[in-house]
Amino acid sequence: MTRALVVFAHPCEESFSAALRACVMDRLTARGWEVDLLDLYAEGFDPVLSAAERRGYLDSATNTAPVQGYVDRLRAAQVLVFVFPVWNFGFPAILKGYFDRVFLPGVSFRLENGLVAANLTHIRKLVAVTSYGATPLRAFMAGNPPRKMFTRIIRFICRPDRLRYLALYDMNRATDAQRAAFLAKVGGEMDRL
Numbered sequence: 788m789t790r791a792l793v794v795f796a797h798p799c800e801e802s803f804s805a806a807l808r809a810c811v812m813d814r815l816t817a818r819g820w821e822v823d824l825l826d827l828y829a830e831g832f833d834p835v836l837s838a839a840e841r842r843g844y845l846d847s848a849t850n851t852a853p854v855q856g857y858v859d860r861l862r863a864a865q866v867l868v869f870v871f872p873v874w875n876f877g878f879p880a881i882l883k884g885y886f887d888r889v890f891l892p893g894v895s896f897r898l899e900n901g902l903v904a905a906n907l908t909h910i911r912k913l914v915a916v917t918s919y920g921a922t923p924l925r926a927f928m929a930g931n932p933p934r935k936m937f938t939r940i941i942r943f944i945c946r947p948d949r950l951r952y953l954a955l956y957d958m959n960r961a962t963d964a965q966r967a968a969f970l971a972k973v974g975g976e977m978d979r980l
């Protein structure tokens with residue numbers, strides 16, 4: 788059975804991000820997929836990489852121990868969906884910390900002669916669902932780092948058959964109708980994923 792891991796990074800249940808998470812969960816579950824929700828705030832994920840983890844970072848025999856449960860959930864998935872708001876043209880710190888602590892050598896990539904090789908190739912579908920306060924032009928002028936992280940960096944370590952970066956820009960001025968249209972778009976994308 789297809790198993791999806793949905794990584795969610797927002798502290799507030801009333802947020803638009805929470806509505807997007809609910810939409811993703813409902814539509815993927817309706818497909819008969821097994822869907823594992825990793826709600827980073829609700830689970831109290833600690834995003835801080837410790838000194839001991841940094842020192843043991845490269846040792847793939849032992850580096851997963853502090854985050855073994857999170858690594859197991861990542862390894863069990865064939866579909867990976869991230870739902871988060873864009874903060875300071877990047878990820879909320881808790882999500883950045885997830886990448887720092889869980890996307891380890893031997894997990895997300897391998898080092899071969901000092902060069903990065905893909906190691907998340909069991910992930911066949913990779914999706915980001917996000918929103919920005921900024922307009923598309925302002926995000927473009929800022930270099931749009933979260934978009935590049937997915938379309939260039941995470942894509943490289945997963946090599947998915949399907950990659951979708953689904954973003955609602957200009958949230959500060961978005962009408963209810965525009966938000967509803969984006970939710971409908973995300974729902975349709977989950978149906979077709």
Ligand SMILES: Cc1cc2nc3c(=O)[nH]c(=O)nc-3n(C[C@H](O)[C@H](O)[C@H](O)COP(=O)(O)O)c2cc1C
Pocket residue numbers: 797801802803804805872873874875876877917918919920921922926958
């Ligand atoms: C701490 C913080 C930093 C933010 N930084 C940015 C930013 O750099 N660029 C941007 O487009 N929007 C930024 N925003 C706006 C958020 O993207 C916007 O509030 C969010 O997409 C709305 O969704 P939500 O209801 O799920 O919070 C920021 C918001 C917060 C709270």
